[in-house]
Amino acid sequence: MSSNANFQTEIIPNISVDCVIFGFDKNTKSLNVLLIERFLKFDDSEVPSVNDYVLKGFHTYENESVDETANRVLKELTGLEQLYKKQFKVFGDPNRLKNEKDIIWAQNQHFSERTITIGYYILLPTDVVQIKNKYNPQWFPINQLPELGFDHKKIIAEAYTDLKEDALSKPIVFELLADKFTIKDLQDTYEAILGVEIDNRNFRRKLITKKYIIALDEKQTGVSKKPSQLYMFSKDVYQKIYKESYLINI
Incomplete structure (x- = not known):
């Protein structure tokens, strides 16, 4: 997400998209999730106010659909396009960004604390992603996730449940190979x-x-x-x- 003032008239301030990017690593035989670090440290403090991991997401622009937002987020993070993606749930709990760290982050980035996010999950083999970019993304096994910001632990859990159900009736497993x-x-x-x-x-x-x-x-x-x-x-x-x-x- 960006707090650039030039974007403030273009984004829809309380609608965003979060992407759960699942990757299968054939070497470790594990299902992984791609996350980015969320870090914020003020000059007058010796310790960071925010230091955890989150899904890659962004607000939707006024002139784009939420599908287009998901495509944009995916390309910015991975450089890839036209991958399998599914919109699986909308997260609109009014208290979803009320954790102290989330409030500090939202205020620093000039984001709305009342934001509705549309969840997508994306499937790919881990080795197709070049993870050396400005976001410094990292793969984590689904059962060994780090400390997560916002309500992203819940979003990942919901995406994983949906993935398991779909894998039994649709050929989506081949997207991971x-x-x-x-x-x-x-x-x-x-x-x-x-x-x-x-x-x-x-x-x-x-x-x-x-x-x-x-x-x-x-x-x-x-x-x-x-x-x-x-x-x-x-x-x-x-x-x-x-x-x-x-x-x-x-």
């Missing part, structure tokens, strides 16, 4: 989202019968063990099957 993946990669991703262990044989038997998961004439490269078969997800095949049946069990 590279274009080419192994069945083990896919299983690891499901386990990271759902927080459960899945039986290897049953999972493989079920997944390789799905017509929208296509085996490639390729195997892993650069691995020390026996390379595994690579697969890809076909959105076209999935959509065709969905139109015919209207219900798919992932």
Whole structure:
């Protein structure tokens, strides 16, 4: 967010968007959240008044939709566009920014303390994000989050609940993977989202019968063990099957 006076006539002061960016790290096999540091220290104080982490968000401009705000926030933070995103909930509790640190921050940035925010979650593999930028974003495992500002702990929890529900009925898990993946990669991703262990044989038997998961004439490269078969997800095949049946069990 910015307190630049030039923006004050252009933003809608009490409407904002917050983006929960989920990333799957295939090395640690963890579902992570991308956060930025919130830091404020006054000259007359030896300790910071605010020192925690938050989601990346911004007020909506008067001439843009909230979807466009989410796209702008995403591009500013990650440099990426056209990623999977979902608007999952509106957060409008009148006391959502009443914590002492949040009030100090809002006053310093000249933000409205009565702000309604629209929550989006975005899915991507962690390695596609260049995290060296002015925001200094950092990935944190979903179950090891740092101290969070505003009501962002609640927003992340709501986004995570929504993600887990959708992952069981929609092919969104593939948004967290590279274009080419192994069945083990896919299983690891499901386990990271759902927080459960899945039986290897049953999972493989079920997944390789799905017509929208296509085996490639390729195997892993650069691995020390026996390379595994690579697969890809076909959105076209999935959509065709969905139109015919209207219900798919992932």
